[in-house]
Amino acid sequence: MTGRSHMRLTPSTSGIQYAGWTPGPPAMHGLGQRMLPDRQIPVDDGVTLHADVYLPEREGRYPAVVSFAAYSTEYHTAGIPTGSNEIGSPPVFTDRGYAPVVVERRGMGRSTGEQVTFFDPQDIDDHAKVIEWAAEQPWCNGEVVLFGTSYYGMTQPAVAIRRPPALKAFFANEICTDLYRHLLYFGGVPGLYFMNIWMGANFTENNYDTRMSPDTRALISHLTNGPLHGVVEKVVHEQVDRMFRKFMSATPVEKVREIYAGWMFDAKTRDHDSVPDSPAGRLGEIEVPFVVVQNLSYFNLHQFGSYDLFENASTPEDSKWLILAPPAYDLPVYSWQEEALAFFDHVLRGTDNGYDGQAPVRYWIEGADRFGAADAFPPREAAPLRLHLGSGGEDSAIHRLSRDVTEAGSNTWVAVPIGVPVLGGLDDVAVQTLTFELTIETEMQLTGAITAHLSFGCNEIDSYVVARLSRVDGAGRRHQLSMGAIRPAARTIEAEHCTGAEVAIDSGIRTPLIPNEPVDLHFSLTPAPTRLLPGDTLRFDIGSRTDLLRSSPSEGWVHFDLPVPPYLSRNTVHFGGASWIEVDRI
Template sequence: MNPPKEFDVIVVKDVRIPSSSPAVSLAADIYMPLVTKPCPAVVTMHSVRKDAMAGMGVRRFLRYFAKRGYASLLVDTRGTGSSDGEAVPLLSPSEGEDGAAVVEWIADQSWCDGAVGMWGSSHGGMLTLATASLRPPSLKAVVAMLAATDIERDLIHPAHQRGGIGYFGRFALLDIIFSMMPALRAGDDVDGQRWKARASGFTPLVLDAWRNKAGAPVWRERAVDIGRIEVPTFCVAGWRDVYCDNMIQAYEELSVPKKLLAGPWLHTFVDASPREPVSTAELTCDWWDRWLRDAETDNSADHDEMIYLEGTRPGWYTPRAWPPPDSLVRSYAVMGVDELAPVDERGATGEDEAIAAHQNDSTVGALTGLWTTPTAVFGYPLDQTDDDRRSMAFTSDALAEDLIITGRPVLRLVCGEDTTAVRCVAKLTDVDEAGRSRAIAVGVAGLTPGTRDEVTVTMNSTCYRVARRHRLRLVLADNDFPRLWPVNGPSCLAVASANRLSGAKGHWSRLELPILEESTLRPVAVPRPAKSTGGTSRVKLPAPVWVTSRDHVSGGAAVRIDTTEGAPYESGGEHLLIIDRTMRATVSDRNATSTEIKGSGRASVRTESGDDVIVEARVTVEDDQLRAEGLVEVNGIRVITRHWTA
């Protein structure tokens, strides 16, 4: 096959685009291929600024798409960067409306042939799906990477439980930093008036999340209706990403031409992942070629699903479809106080003569990993044996053969009448021959204390091979710190389990696993990045720090995460934008009301105009209060200080 033709590229900075509101214009950088006739266009929109983190992260994609003949745009969302207006919470209706306005503006330009695609990662992916659900006429195809469609369920208040470090740590710091940071490029805000007005008057989005508790009606207004999407959609999911199950569910609900790439990634750009990097730029461009151009393309070697099998003997495969139609459900009985036993094909049931009970431990959860924080390149599950000991754990005998779990494990939980817990966190783990326990999937469900109704706890999607001689473990608790805010006061989780398996019908808890035969999976090759594609740095940055610790005197536990990121904010530029962040979450098993999450961030940069700028942000979240602070220094002089309390 002949290599695709490549074009020279010019960059046009800070182009003004009308939004869905007459008084608000949005700012865009356009990477324009030097072509002789109108061409298709692709656009991504993001809140972390084209002159900062967004530009640093995606400019290699913008240039790649432009070289392949696509006008490629990066747009600041309203109230961020060089765009006008006030920032709105993630997935507010106006975000999708702005996306639709941008798409139609692009299609109407003389350099565009009328075909527009939209793409994005994280918030950019959310905006892509939200825009597609509004059906702008000129939008022809989309690509959503590691994105959410329900921001309450998957980030702010996971599974509709009060959230912890994910949103109220990393995101809160970045929002304050980039909202208060002046323009870094000389032409983006010449007199500084936009920056001064915004930094002096904005309200951090974390306050909106604090005030709108789990289950508040406003969250339903900020969810994407996937069923309304009518254009071909390419979904990219990471098995260890905070939005993993959201992306998989979105793919399953689509009734349009679609494609799925699911790999072992945390919340990062897939092409820069330390594990199994894949050239998503190449796959995305192939998607644009297929749906945005008039010319016929050869899709004979294309695969609708490319899935990475985690666990023992990992690798890339393509199933016959997703969810795999070949899956068989294998049931395991929750037995006695610590056993997990397979139910044979004759459908034997259990007698509910056993009740296993466990008192809550607020410190449980940190060893499952940082997939919900989220971090980009570290935070995969640790050995969580210590957490298992502090929870209710049911373990199987050693497996006689490999077991490939593909889909969503489901726990049919029957609680004993002594249950006072208001939720159940269920984790499926892989216990190796050395006794180490690593999380495969996690699910959460609310409980009604004192009842024996069956509750379904659905875990996140997975594709994972458990090796022969390993064991399965079901771990139950009512806490998952620091992902969820701990439950106050003592509580008990009592589980109805089978005393023995027999032909008698019983009311007992059981685990259902979707199992796939390896013969139904075909190996598939994925395109690899030609070289490292992450941002380059001209200074040696400190290594990240991730510490989990216990105070055996106070009964407390703590998680500390330190990260430093740095890269030129302009392609080929001289000056680095360096962002340091520290997050610390502490909890006591003896007094959950003392739980605290503290985050601090510091961005330092020299602007194109020659100013040395420092922006600092701090957030403290306690059981009943949130405090935040932001400040800006220019050339060593503090020019803005803001404080917020909720």
């Protein structure tokens, strides 16, 4: 609670900042920065939450920008590329007349109280208290907005449902709205590898106990956010796989291990007592203006929540926006700060900066390297294009995608559990993936939902299906577009939770396969707007292991392995009009 001045943080706006536009002049700029470290925010049960507050150097009353998450924030404003540095750069906001408030949840870092399960209703209660506290501070004008990525984004719809009076808008980047379906059991199996990485990276004893002075953070930021930022970013991308392996071998604190055990081994349905309620199903209670951003590089993390929020929130049509961002994986996450500030200026200050003229949906088009615009997602003008799967001969051949129904037949692939050793040369006699291709003859753009419908058989009681869609350009280079997955024994569709972009699956309902008896699998791949040119090839791959089809975060794609398939088996896909993929064409 010292009143002394501190060294100034070095700001950063690395990464993409605007979704295909340039706004007019900001309402304020050049206001500088100062810091009020170690504020204690009283919540329930005598607990106080630790927060660092960042203010413009110019005295005044400003809107507060609250970022609330699960982590210790000691490293965040230093620009160190931890896996949770996703609050943006505070001096970027203070310079424009906003006051970031970066909060640690109860039981973490310098906050008091007992830690509860991640996303617990107690956290939402605390978040609402923080919003109320910030609005009442002498440096705040009574208005509060929210900003952040991942956990910092996922907490925003949950508290917006409560409608805190001071909350005027939020800007959420990369979110889930259904904790169970989108994160814990993506595609019907535990998100084991991601949980290992996330918990090992953020919740060790060292994460809880580390303390760093404001001046130390500022000094480090001069290096990480200064001329060396590009070097730091390059090293992170080159070493990210090694970093992930290190995180996976770490030991989190006991409470977090207990949460992990409950989620991974016990929470076989969403009704299990260790799984908190999610905002999905209650999004219609949200009325406040918002922007939600979905990074198109994500597969089994932060997928489908953005579309769910945009489609189902009750916010007026002219006060909500969806941005589908170019594929990228960066730490720290500094993207979208300028977009957020233009949005906040529009909502809070009525600035005539052009935000009210932005389309409700802006989406990055792979192959065109520009943003497109629409009034909804999928775009209302999009028409479904069905491409049937057909055999090309032997399993190892290149098979066919066809606009016409193909002849009856089938092909097979073998499913080998990840990490299980097999004889060398297995792929010469039993392939682990099948490939289907369509040569593009006329230019077209695909924008909207991507779904797969497979007539699937297996000689075991369960397996796993991973699907990937790619564009192969005229030079033979493959460009990653989209991925999807389903557990065949968990194939029941939750019609009430489906959106225009997602076929929602209730993986808590499991019906074992009857060996070699076909079943219908209907599931979503991630949206992937793309432009296809004559001579390009649209490629569809299916297999049973994520590591055979996914891309690496070091290449900008946030794909995590899944512990699949469960059995050694042979899987079959049947043709003759029984199996197809459907894409939206505009």
